[in-house]
Ligand SMILES: O=c1ccn([C@@H]2O[C@H](COP(=O)(O)OP(=O)(O)O[C@H]3O[C@H](CO)[C@@H](O)[C@H](O)[C@H]3O)[C@@H](O)[C@H]2O)c(=O)[nH]1
């Protein structure tokens with residue numbers, strides 16, 4: 001199947017940001033200077049001085065992670081035309097969609113994602129779409145059935161008029177694009193007709209949702225007496241392209257794996273493993289695309305772009321997966337919640353792509369099935385034939401799974417009876433049961449690896465550790481777009497989950513440092529993994545500590561920032577860093593406002609989510625409580641013109657403890673200002689050093705922090721969901737008093 005031509009199917013170009021590199025190095029030098037200054041100025045030695053030294057050392061290490069990660073960015077260009085010329089027949093691709101809760105993830109969203117997949121520009125008989133429903137919801141099933149009926153009209157319409165965005169809610173939310181092809185009455189009529197049909201579909205799904213009348217009759221019988229956490233496996237073939245028609249539709253299969261109460265289901269990773277096995281029995285495609293239920297296809301040629309990488313003669317031997325970035329639709333202006341990650345994608349992700357390859361981000365990714373089955377790059381050429389015994393140990397005792405897995409590992413890409421999907425259902429139900437994985441390699445050496453709620457990073461890491469590379473693919477138009485949760489409890493909980501998951505990886509045997517020492521993770525890739533673990537999980541603690549130090553110094557009238565010329569280093573760092581980040585935003589075509597919003601939000605999210613994640617990890621390490629994957633709530637997207645809503649960019653709060661660190665930090669800084677302004681600081685402590693009280697530097701930082709926490713400051717006085725709940729405020733007051741009291745205790749009378 002490899003590309004016979006000599007022309008590569010994709011090209012990779014490294015580019016240099018010289019100016020950026022110089023600034024980054026300068027910042028590193030300044031940080032080192034500051035550390036050096038702290039160490040040599042013996043006369044300043046004091047408790048705050050040492051804590052500051054510790055935090056700043058960590059910030060220096062963090063900066064080093066960032067610097068190496070974005071040092072050598074790359075961009076690749078794919079050539080789908082060359083691909084089509086060089087292969088006789090394109091390979092099959094299995095597509096996985098996961099959904100977990102019909103309330104948090106309204107079925108209409110999943111339906112749109114599925115429709116955008118069914119309408120891909122790729123031979124439909126080579127595609128199969130598997131939807132995993134961890135919610136075991138008849139509504140989701142019903143919605144998919146209706147969607148499949150609608151798809152019979154929608155897919156031909158999209159292909160006929162070469163529609164770009166094939167998720168109807170996005171397509172109909174914009175005005176129809178007028179071009180010469182579609183500026184006809186015929187098109188206009190069809191457009192109206194399709195819109196009518198879609199509205200009808202939407203209406204039907206909403207109606208069932210409203211009536212909550214679970215349609216538990218006929219085909220829905222299977223859902224009677226089921227509970228979300230207690231039900232047998234349900235697998236239904238919603239649409240089967242039996243004759244393998246090239247103008248038919250892809251197969252569509254609904255799967256709700258067996259659940260039993262009190263059994264660990266491993267959240268999304270568990271769902272992905274069931275999907276892998278069931279699809280292995282049914283279609284066993286050599287490539288797997290997986291998306292979250294809200295990640296719609298935005299570029300119908302994605303499969304071709306991904307295959308350019310995976311089928312390229314070099315890529316075929318080295319590249320395990322092709323990752324597309326996570327980008328978002330219907331985004332708010334100027335990124336008020338700092339969650340659009342534009343800068344992260346532009347600089348850091350591109351930088352990682354220049355190393356061993358981008359992290360697997362859980363969605364928008366094409367995997368090789370054999371790599372998921374545990375293949376090493378060295379076995380790629382000779383193939384990997386396992387004995388009967390080994391197969392059983394790894395893949396479990398289903399004869400069919402053993403057979404199909406062996407096929408996949410040996411690279412026999414076409415499953416012999418790929419038309420007999422319905423026949424496989426009974427066996428499929430068996431491999432989707434909760435007991436199947438017991439004593440097998442699933443979740444350990446095979447499939448999605450268990451042990452972290454950011455299962456994506458963990459799987460990607462184990463693949464990189466085997467010596468595989470990965471590639472980042474950024475076609476134009478953007479490949480996939482998804483839903484970005486706004487600012488407030490939902491986003492905060494998501495950030496916390498990421499932080500927890502990354503810390504879980506750090507504190508496990510899969511820690512990237514071991515990956516470099518004992519396996520084939522390259523050093524710089526290890527540093528890139530350390531960058532992400534640090535950014536979400538570790539650094540927030542030091543930030544919090546640094547911020548508390550500020551308050552401590554103001555209360556005790558001491559200082560931790562240099563009082564002499566040393567302060568120039570800090571000031572220079574602050575100014576250059578700010579200019580550096582502003583220029584990053586401006587050169588990415590973003591505004592000052594977007595820059596400021598991101599600066600501010602990164603203080604807020606890091607401290608709140610990061611600190612809570614740390615507490616959760618402590619509880620886990622102490623075996624007091626385990627971590628859970630809380631699904632992010634997704635809203636049905638509004639059309640483009642409705643989203644100028646003034647309140648959309650306002651921060652919201654709820655009772656959750658996640659806002660406690662931030663609220664406390666704000667109250668603490670405000671109290672400090674009061675103490676300072678009213679002159680309530682203790683007199684100059686009988687210091688051992690030169691005895692300067694707290695200086696202008698501390699005051700400046702404190703004011704800066706208060707400005708960053710503006711949404712919280714407003715939250716103290718707002719109403720409704722924009723208000724910080726009183727219970728949180730009370731708790732923060734108690735903590736603040738405690739902090740002030742303890743700090744004062746340390747001052748000798
Ligand atoms: O028990 C579960 C929990 C979640 N999911 C699915 O997992 C996906 C991601 O969940 P979401 O709540 O949207 O989390 P995000 O934080 O938005 O997801 C990001 O982070 C996750 C890891 O924390 C990755 O798995 C995702 O791919 C990545 O997009 C969704 O399709 C869910 O339906 C399940 O199938 N079963």
Ligand SMILES: [Mn+2]
Pocket residue numbers: 292294632
């Ligand atoms: Mn999501």
